[in-house]
Amino acid sequence: MKLPYERPTIRKLTAGALNKFGPRAGATPTTALDGVRVEELVARFGSPLFVLSERQLRRSYQAAVRAFGTRYPQVQLAWSYKTNYLNAVCRTFHQEGAWAEVVSGMELEKALLNGVPGPHILFNGPGKRRADLERACAVAAVIHLDNADELHLLLDVAASRPAPPRVALRVNLDAGSYPQWDRFGFNLENGEAWQALSRVVASGRLELVGLHCHIGTYVLQPSAYATAAAQLAALALRCQRKLKTTVQYLDLGGGFPSTNTLKGAYLPATDTVPSLDEYAEAITGALLAAGFRTGELPLLVLEAGRALVDDAGSLIGTVLATKRLADGRRATILDFGVNLLFTSFWYDHHISPARQFSDQTEPTVLYGPLCMNIDMLRESIALPLLSAGDQVVVHKVGAYNMSQWQQFINLRPNVVLIDQTSQVHLVRAAETLEYLQQLEQVPVHLQS
Numbered sequence: 001m002k003l004p005y006e007r008p009t010i011r012k013l014t015a016g017a018l019n020k021f022g023p024r025a026g027a028t029p030t031t032a033l034d035g036v037r038v039e040e041l042v043a044r045f046g047s048p049l050f051v052l053s054e055r056q057l058r059r060s061y062q063a064a065v066r067a068f069g070t071r072y073p074q075v076q077l078a079w080s081y082k083t084n085y086l087n088a089v090c091r092t093f094h095q096e097g098a099w100a101e102v103v104s105g106m107e108l109e110k111a112l113l114n115g116v117p118g119p120h121i122l123f124n125g126p127g128k129r130r131a132d133l134e135r136a137c138a139v140a141a142v143i144h145l146d147n148a149d150e151l152h153l154l155l156d157v158a159a160s161r162p163a164p165p166r167v168a169l170r171v172n173l174d175a176g177s178y179p180q181w182d183r184f185g186f187n188l189e190n191g192e193a194w195q196a197l198s199r200v201v202a203s204g205r206l207e208l209v210g211l212h213c214h215i216g217t218y219v220l221q222p223s224a225y226a227t228a229a230a231q232l233a234a235l236a237l238r239c240q241r242k243l244k245t246t247v248q249y250l251d252l253g254g255g256f257p258s259t260n261t262l263k264g265a266y267l268p269a270t271d272t273v274p275s276l277d278e279y280a281e282a283i284t285g286a287l288l289a290a291g292f293r294t295g296e297l298p299l300l301v302l303e304a305g306r307a308l309v310d311d312a313g314s315l316i317g318t319v320l321a322t323k324r325l326a327d328g329r330r331a332t333i334l335d336f337g338v339n340l341l342f343t344s345f346w347y348d349h350h351i352s353p354a355r356q357f358s359d360q361t362e363p364t365v366l367y368g369p370l371c372m373n374i375d376m377l378r379e380s381i382a383l384p385l386l387s388a389g390d391q392v393v394v395h396k397v398g399a400y401n402m403s404q405w406q407q408f409i410n411l412r413p414n415v416v417l418i419d420q421t422s423q424v425h426l427v428r429a430a431e432t433l434e435y436l437q438q439l440e441q442v443p444v445h446l447q448s
Contacts, residue, residue: 004387027361027383030352030393033314035422038354038391046430047318047391048336050402050415054092056312058420061096064304067280072287074299078122080254081107083305083399084313088417088427090114093308101303105132112139122251122301124170124212126150126184133157137165144168144212144251146185151196158205168210168251169197173231175215177224184214188231194238201243208245211236214253214303218262222274222282225252229283233290236298249299252283258310260347260396276307306399313398315341316354319390320369330364332386337368337375339408341394342401344377351377354391357384370409402428407436 031038034053041049061077068075078099079090085107090100091114100111103125111121118139123132126146133154136143145151145167158165170185171193186193200206215228229252236247256279261269287300321333338344351366361382368375377394386392405412415428 004385027353027357029356030354030395031356033316033393034418036418036424038316038393041416041424042316042318042391044424045414045416045426047316048334048340048413049316050340050397050413051314051316052086052089052398052415052417052427053312053314054417054419057089057092057309058096060308060311061093061098064276064302064308065097067276068284068300068302071280071284072300073297076249076299076301077308078120078251078301078303079308080303080305081111082403084309084402085110086402086415086427087114088425089309089312089398099301105129105135108132108136108139108141119166122168122212122303124303128153130157133165137161140166142166142168142209144170144210145196145200146170148186148196151199155203155205158203161205164205164207166207166209167200168212168249169193169200169208170212170214171232171235173213173215173228175224175228175231177216177219177221179216181214181216185212188235193235197235197239197243201239201245208239208247210249210251210298210301211239211247212251212253212301215255217255218257218306219255220257220273222278225279226282226286228252229286230290233287233292233298237291246296247298249301250287251301251303254303254305254307256304256307258306258396258399260310260343260349263346263348265348309398310396311398313396313401315394315397315401317392317394319386319388319392321388322386325365329380330362330385331367332364332383333367333369334377334392335369336377336413337370337372337410338377339368339370339375339406339410340401340412341368341377341397342404342406343397343399348378348381349397350395351381351383352393352395353384353386354393360384372409407431411436 033051078101079093081102099120100116101122102108102111118141121141123136123141124144134157171188172182172185173188174180186196200208211232213228213232215224232250239245239247257273259269259273317334317336319332320335323331325331361384363380364383366377368377411431414430417425417427
């Protein structure tokens with residue numbers, strides 16, 4: 001087969017020892033995902049195309065259970081629905097034993113439809129409406145109280161309930177990380193959290209079963225989790241001692257990073273992100289040293305999202321065109337943009353060609369197809385000289401992209417799941433114009 005033409009270039013060579021970044025390497029191609037060739041996937045399902053790996057979903061979940069479960073006697077993971085609420089993803093984690101962590105009435109209904117029992121649903125979020133609280137009470141979900149107004153509203157709802165709703169209190173605290181997340185929950189340091197706990201117990205209309213904190217997102221300091229766990233445990237012991245109420249579980253939230261590299265990072269995330277074992281060691285070590293009596297350790301709940309699903313998602317795209325910018329840089333236009341790859345605003349995603357090229361690469365700007373100047377996927381990435389029709393694969397896109405994606409200018413594409421036997425399943429069909437317009441109504445005077 002005739003090789004594609006690549007223009008000659010002149011590259012400066014510098015003699016001497018290698019620098020700290022090592023030798024310059026070519027772009028390693030990704031020709032298959034979980035044993036299925038990229039070109040076959042595109043031929044069957046089109047481009048762009050999201051691809052999920054069931055094998056990786058289960059591996060990530062089992063790794064998290066192993067990291068925490070080998071260090072602490074009672075551990076329960078609750079899948080964070082907002083991270084990726086495609087039913088195929090949620091049900092995979094539920095099959096592995098995960099509860100559901102939801103932050104809206106819509107996500108609550110999705111969890112119920114996915115077969116999660118109400119008592120295994122943790123209802124978080126700062127924007128619960130009365131109807132949401134009534135529905136959560138009806139199915140016996142655990143409501144994580146976020147603010148005083150919500151507490152008063154739930155007390156009013158509980159007045160007409162035959163049994164007291166089960167609640168946990170979300171607490172924000174100073175764990176030593178910056179910035180401190182104080183938007184969600186009741187503050188520990190100023191006494192607000194203790195005042196709310198006292199009100200819950202004194203009301204007699206609510207059953208306090210847990211304490212919850214979520215200190216941030218993409219948190220790179222395991223020590224911050226140790227601090228949070230120690231403070232949450234101390235608060236639980238204070239409840240036991242002063243309010244005569246035993247806290248059944250401590251929920252340390254999520255925020256564990258994946259190995260995606262943040263924009264502006266000096267080194268790739270594979271070199272800087274702590275292992276899940278380091279986070280597990282920090283959290284469980286703090287709880288075991290907190291002073292609970294033998295046999296009275298609370299259940300440890302974790303709401304991991306990104307760390308479980310990011311590595312399991314890939315995005316296949318196709319080159320639409322190439323050009324030279326005014327300053328001479330090479331630019332490549334792909335058939336997906338920031339409307340589908342929302343995380344490109346804060347990650348430098350690893351992107352690889354889908355077939356073999358020579359080792360010749362050139363710094364390239366990657367743009368999407370949107371008629372918006374902000375539609376830039378990578379400001380500079382070393383890639384071979386791609387041509388129109390060539391495919392690329394974006395790695396580690398499983399978190400947030402399929403829940404925050406937008407129907408903007410282009411319709412949203414197919415999503416497929418490759419199971420553990422390399423069989424491909426369509427788990428969300430591509431949108432059509434008919435689907436897009438089915439909720440629209442045109443006034444009579446505009447119909448002619």
